[in-house]
Every structure is written in C-alpha cells, then in structure tokens.
Amino acid sequence: AQRWLVERYPAAFAASAALFGMTAVASFAIAERLPFNALEIIWAPRQLVWLAANYALLILPFFFGATCVGLAFCRHPGQIGRVYAFDLAGAGIGALGIVGLLFLVFPSTALRFVAALAFAAAAFAAFGMVRHRWLAACGLGLAAAFVAVSLPPSWVAPEPHMSQYKGLRIALEVPNARVIEERSSPLGLLTVVESPTVPFRHAPGLSLANTQEPPAQLAVFTDGDSISAITAYGGDPAKVAYLDRTTAALPYRILKRPRVLI
Incomplete structure (x- = not known):
C-alpha cells in the first residue's frame, strides 16, 4: 500500500488533505449531536459507548492529517529533517494563528477556516497530478471557498452541547x-x-x-x-x-x- 500511495503521491496527498478538511467539520458536528454526558458514566454504562464513539469520530482528522505528513516522509526519504522542520514550523504558525483567530470569530467559524485551508492545500497538491489536475484543483478550490464562506453554521454545530447541570x-x-x-x-x-x-x-x-x-x-x-x-x-x-x-x-x-x- 505504501508503494502504491507514493507512486500516486500528489493524488494521495490531495485526498488525505481533503479528507482532513471534511472530517474536521463532520466529525465535530456529529460528535456534538451524540447524547454523551460525562456525569452519567458512573451509573450509566451506555455512556461508555458514546465516549468511544466520540473518540472514534474525533480521531479521524488527526489520522488524515498525519497521513499527509507520513506520505511526505515516504516521498522524500532523504529530506526527512527538512520535511519535519516544515511540519513543526507549520504547526507553530497554525497554533498562533488559531489563537489570534479565536479573538475574532467563534470556535465553529474558526473550524470552518481550518477546513478551508485543508481544501486549499489539497487543491495545491492536485497540481502535481498527471491526469485531471485542473479539474481536481478547481474542484478542491471551490470546496475551500464554499467551506469558508457558504457552509451553513448549523452543519458545523447546531449549538454548544452543554451539560444540563451547568x-x-x-x-x-x-x-x-x-x-x-x-x-x-x-x-x-x-x-x-x-x-x-x-x-x-x-x-x-x-x-x-x-x-x-x-x-x-x-x-x-x-x-x-x-x-x-x-x-x-x-x-x-x-x-x-x-x-x-x-x-x-x-x-x-x-x-x-x-x-x-x-
């Protein structure tokens, strides 16, 4: 599987980045709708099922994001240090950027911008594809614009899932x-x-x-x-x-x- 993905590196990277953007929004939106209440875990074993479902959903964006990094390592085995340096620099810039963004917008809106950046990265990677590069790049670019501007807020989170005891x-x-x-x-x-x-x-x-x-x-x-x-x-x-x-x-x-x- 590794060789097959590396041979199709631009398409695989673009797909992983796009899946990160999709799951960053979808996983959070679905998790917010699960009837999980941490206070009930002691006397309601079914809450453990909802807890596991939360973890299963929220791990997906991290998996696809890590797949992008892993693909870059496999594609450039002689430049792992350089790739890792860019990875750490991007993580640091992203962390500072999201803190600044949260002063301006609500968390659900910030999540949309994160997803839009993922689709933009996927569109950029799609330019390296051998076939249908323009179609893929334009489609992913439009997806980035839609997520950033037109995605209905209710798709991200209807409202914060807050404990009834707060x-x-x-x-x-x-x-x-x-x-x-x-x-x-x-x-x-x-x-x-x-x-x-x-x-x-x-x-x-x-x-x-x-x-x-x-x-x-x-x-x-x-x-x-x-x-x-x-x-x-x-x-x-x-x-x-x-x-x-x-x-x-x-x-x-x-x-x-x-x-x-x-």
Whole structure:
C-alpha cells in the first residue's frame, strides 16, 4: 500500500488533505449531536459507548492529517529533517494563528477556516497530478471557498452541547430569561443573561448582617458556568454600599490607602 500511495503521491496527498478538511467539520458536528454526558458514566454504562464513539469520530482528522505528513516522509526519504522542520514550523504558525483567530470569530467559524485551508492545500497538491489536475484543483478550490464562506453554521454545530447541570442551562430555565450577548475568545465563551422576572442577585461573600438589596444585575457565564455579574450603577455610591459588607472589602478596611492592581 505504501508503494502504491507514493507512486500516486500528489493524488494521495490531495485526498488525505481533503479528507482532513471534511472530517474536521463532520466529525465535530456529529460528535456534538451524540447524547454523551460525562456525569452519567458512573451509573450509566451506555455512556461508555458514546465516549468511544466520540473518540472514534474525533480521531479521524488527526489520522488524515498525519497521513499527509507520513506520505511526505515516504516521498522524500532523504529530506526527512527538512520535511519535519516544515511540519513543526507549520504547526507553530497554525497554533498562533488559531489563537489570534479565536479573538475574532467563534470556535465553529474558526473550524470552518481550518477546513478551508485543508481544501486549499489539497487543491495545491492536485497540481502535481498527471491526469485531471485542473479539474481536481478547481474542484478542491471551490470546496475551500464554499467551506469558508457558504457552509451553513448549523452543519458545523447546531449549538454548544452543554451539560444540563451547568449554571447557564439552569439560569435559562427561569421564565423570560434570555441571552442578550455572547463573546468568544481563546480564554472562553462569555454569555450575558438577563432575567427580568427573577432578577439575578449575585454578591459572593455578602455578610448576613447586610440589609441592602443589590441593584439590578446581568449574569455573565464563562463556558456556561463560573458566574459573575454586571451590576447597574448610576453613579451613586450608596446604591452599591452593600459591597462594603463583603469579604472582598476586608483589605480596604485593614489598610487606609491600599495599592490595587486591576
């Protein structure tokens, strides 16, 4: 099989790169739709089946990506060091690039760009084919453009598969609670929730002796959990005087003029 693939190196490389692009999107999309819940593994053995299915799906892009590298090694046995150097350099540039990209777009959109790059690499490799090179290259180039621009978001992921026990899912069960803003970065997905019917009152460490009700708040969830709050403040310190009765205010009570790093 190795000799057969090496003899057809451009076509084999292009096919592997294209399959990487396809499975990068398809494997993630299917895995998101599996009814896997890690919290149930202890008492529901069927979750082990879904866990194995997740691994089987998510290993496919890595397999086809590694196939591209392995084919390059077999095709250029005398330049393995050079090929490996380019492989590591590409991995480093890709890692930095995806971190920067995640500041601009949501993870599902970033995944589309990764898949589009794979199809573009496949199109470039197809130019080395002996037969039908232009047809293959143009077809793969169009696939790259479609994935990057026109692929419906629902094909990548309908919505993040989030545990029902996370704070965000529980907060959205309250009548009239709704998500009013979402922002994504490499540090996590921030979700801002408004709940006019049952307002949020988030004041960790608040003293039991406090008698002041916190003003209206918006809840901010990081990756569906780790709640924090945005408190309405109109410029009147008396409205947020309850903060002086939290444990976070202790350093300001002990020191007269503490130096604070924000």
